[in-house]
Amino acid sequence: MKSDKIFKYLLFSASFLVIIVAAGMVFTLSSGAIPAFKEFGLKFIISNQWNPTEGRESYGALPFIAGTVITSVIALLLCIPLAFSTSLFIAEYFYKKRVAMFLSTMVDLLAGIPSIVYGLWGFYVLRPFIVELGLSPQGYGIFTASLILAIMIIPYATSLSSEIISMVPNDLKEAAYAMGATRLEVIFNVILPNARSGIFASFILAFGRALGETMAVTMLIGNSNIVPTGLFQTGNTMASVIANQFGEADGLKLSSLIAIGLILFVITGLINAIGKLIIKKLA
Amino acid sequence: MKRILLLSVIIAMFAACNSGTNNSKKSDDKKSVAITAAGATFPLPFYNMIFKKYSSESGTLVTYGGIGSGGGIRSLKDRLVDFGATDAFLSESKMKDLPAEIVHIPTCLGAVVIAYNLPGYDGIKLTPDLLAGIFMGEITKWNDAKIQANNKDLIMPNKQITVVYRSDGSGTTNIFSDYMSKISTEWASEIGVGKSLNWKTGIGAKGNPGVAGTIQATEGSVGYVGSEYAFEQNIQTALLKNAAGNYIKPSIQSISASAQGELPANTCIMLTNSSAVDAYPISGFTWLILYKEQNYNNRSFAQAEATLKLLDWVVSNEAQSSASKVNYAPLPEKAVKQAKEILRSVTFNGEVILK
Numbered sequence: 001m002k003s004d005k006i007f008k009y010l011l012f013s014a015s016f017l018v019i020i021v022a023a024g025m026v027f028t029l030s031s032g033a034i035p036a037f038k039e040f041g042l043k044f045i046i047s048n049q050w051n052p053t054e055g056r057e058s059y060g061a062l063p064f065i066a067g068t069v070i071t072s073v074i075a076l077l078l079c080i081p082l083a084f085s086t087s088l089f090i091a092e093y094f095y096k097k098r099v100a101m102f103l104s105t106m107v108d109l110l111a112g113i114p115s116i117v118y119g120l121w122g123f124y125v126l127r128p129f130i131v132e133l134g135l136s137p138q139g140y141g142i143f144t145a146s147l148i149l150a151i152m153i154i155p156y157a158t159s160l161s162s163e164i165i166s167m168v169p170n171d172l173k174e175a176a177y178a179m180g181a182t183r184l185e186v187i188f189n190v191i192l193p194n195a196r197s198g199i200f201a202s203f204i205l206a207f208g209r210a211l212g213e214t215m216a217v218t219m220l221i222g223n224s225n226i227v228p229t230g231l232f233q234t235g236n237t238m239a240s241v242i243a244n245q246f247g248e249a250d251g252l253k254l255s256s257l258i259a260i261g262l263i264l265f266v267i268t269g270l271i272n273a274i275g276k277l278i279i280k281k282l283a
Numbered sequence: 284m285k286r287i288l289l290l291s292v293i294i295a296m297f298a299a300c301n302s303g304t305n306n307s308k309k310s311d312d313k314k315s316v317a318i319t320a321a322g323a324t325f326p327l328p329f330y331n332m333i334f335k336k337y338s339s340e341s342g343t344l345v346t347y348g349g350i351g352s353g354g355g356i357r358s359l360k361d362r363l364v365d366f367g368a369t370d371a372f373l374s375e376s377k378m379k380d381l382p383a384e385i386v387h388i389p390t391c392l393g394a395v396v397i398a399y400n401l402p403g404y405d406g407i408k409l410t411p412d413l414l415a416g417i418f419m420g421e422i423t424k425w426n427d428a429k430i431q432a433n434n435k436d437l438i439m440p441n442k443q444i445t446v447v448y449r450s451d452g453s454g455t456t457n458i459f460s461d462y463m464s465k466i467s468t469e470w471a472s473e474i475g476v477g478k479s480l481n482w483k484t485g486i487g488a489k490g491n492p493g494v495a496g497t498i499q500a501t502e503g504s505v506g507y508v509g510s511e512y513a514f515e516q517n518i519q520t521a522l523l524k525n526a527a528g529n530y531i532k533p534s535i536q537s538i539s540a541s542a543q544g545e546l547p548a549n550t551c552i553m554l555t556n557s558s559a560v561d562a563y564p565i566s567g568f569t570w571l572i573l574y575k576e577q578n579y580n581n582r583s584f585a586q587a588e589a590t591l592k593l594l595d596w597v598v599s600n601e602a603q604s605s606a607s608k609v610n611y612a613p614l615p616e617k618a619v620k621q622a623k624e625i626l627r628s629v630t631f632n633g634e635v636i637l638k
Binding site for chain 2 (some may be wrong): 005012013016017020029049050051052053054055056123124125127128129137138139140218222223224225234236244245247248249250251
């Protein structure tokens with residue numbers, strides 16, 4: 001049918017467009033990053049110097065890679081227990097009850113809050129709280145940034161996990177109960193093995209989100225271009241340094257920032273690829 | 284059929300792609316032109332005040348974006364604005380990076396103050412050595428013996444010092460680091476002068492408002508900001524020892540005192556560490572930069588003329604006399620004279636615009 005053909009072509013062109021855009025982005029990032037890699041070589045990735053002073057410019061991506069990875073990992077570690085318990089609550093303990101619906105809506109609301117609002121809340125509420133607790137004299141740093149990231153990524157992990165958990169076939173659970181299993185045993189011996197690839201996928205999704213988060217992190221991490229050596233030290237992430245310095249960078253600095261963008265792109269892609277591999281193995 | 288559709292999709296995509304960033308600014312000669320500018324946050328309180336006045340009085344809308352001196356230079360380089368603003372004038376080599384020759388127009392004098400947050404401890408006195416020690420991370424506590432020895436009338440608290448600096452490219456950083464390089468050989472060799480620096484300690488915030496806000500919200504913090512930000516928000520400022528050995532508070536008189544020396548023809552000079560007796564040591568000009576030849580990128584004559592009229596007004600008595608309202612010092616006589624001369628060298632198609 002003619003309409004079938006036309007629709008097929010439309011779909012093909014739309015997909016083709018997406019591929020072109022993605023390829024274009026990789027191309028622009030790579031070509032923009034070439035001057036930096038030409039100047040510093042692959043040492044750029046492991047150098048921890050970020051000296052923008054005119055006349056002694058030397059750039060390296062290590063502080064930012066370290067900051068990004070550390071904050072994202074800590075955020076994920078903080079998020080896992082919270083997200084897992086919340087998704088169990090929604091999908092298993094109170095499945096389809098009103099309290100679960102309410103909780104699910106609240107969690108989705110968290111996902112809808114813009115990043116900059118998180119940053120503001122973190123700056124005016126979370127940070128003084130950390131100072132009060134005596135954990136850090138000024139409240140900025142890796143821990144505060146990871147904390148806010150954890151709150152931001154909980155919705156992503158929770159909503160997907162709860163979907164997956166609710167899809168575990170009832171017969172399996174009921175068979176286990178029939179054999180005298182306790183609630184806990186059902187969760188860890190029936191639900192978890194069944195849903196583990198989906199739950200893992202949700203955490204990968206959350207991790208990917210944490211890697212690229214910009215505004216909330218840049219307001220709380222302290223923007224110091226050093227490799228952080230303590231949990232309450234300040235640092236910087238790749239997305240945050242680009243946001244801060246892109247507006248007026250040019251020449252070598254601009255190329256270094258684009259190179260950092262490329263590295264972030266590659267890291268995110270790698271995480272997604274590894275995640276897919278593990279999910280395949282788990283399924 | 285398949286091939287034709289595929290081909291047309293590809294052609295449509297390429298046609299939709301923009302090949303460059305040079306957008307021609309079409310300004311309507313009949314309607315009043317709008318002027319856009321961007322750059323330094325150091326003189327932002329002054330610019331906001333006078334541009335608002337000019338917009339309402341002359342009918343020409345002037346919009347100014349405070350994105351930092353680095354951003355201002357870049358915006359002018361990308362030809363996105365009529366003029367840029369920077370507290371860090373461009374050196375000969377930096378000017379070569381721009382597509383065409385530019386001129387600097389000084390607009391006012393400001394002070395970079397050392398703001399801090401220690402409730403109950405007003406009027407802390409700092410010497411150049413103490414400043415260098417604090418900002419390089421060698422002095423880490425407010426009750427360090429060196430600070431205490433210089434402030435015998437206060438009992439310094441046992442609090443951690445948190446240095447706050449600019450995370451973006453800043454002319455304020457440039458003025459501050461220029462002063463620091465002059466008073467500390469260690470600073471000059473290890474950190475140097477620039478709009479962005481390799482800081483040894485502390486946290487970064489974006490823009491003068493960002494630094495001021497961070498200092499206000501963080502007890503024990505210290506940083507450098509444009510004077511108006513500290514005055515307006517009642518942030519404590521330190522008294523600095525100037526080259527003549529006197530402790531000076533930042534004020535219009537002490538700022539003006541540092542601009543008494545010789546001025547080069549292009550007005551590009553740093554005023555830090557002035558030897559005048561009453562001078563505030565970290566003072567500086569701030570400039571507006573624009574292209575010497577105004578016919579670029581399909582600019583209209585009306586646009587160029589409106590830009591120059593605005594700049595001529597900015598250095599005129601009317602605008603300059605209002606600088607004191609926001610605690611900025613007006614330009615000294617000779618700076619105004621030179622600014623007007625430079626404005627009258629700006630051309631359109633080779634012909635001088637302002638007579």
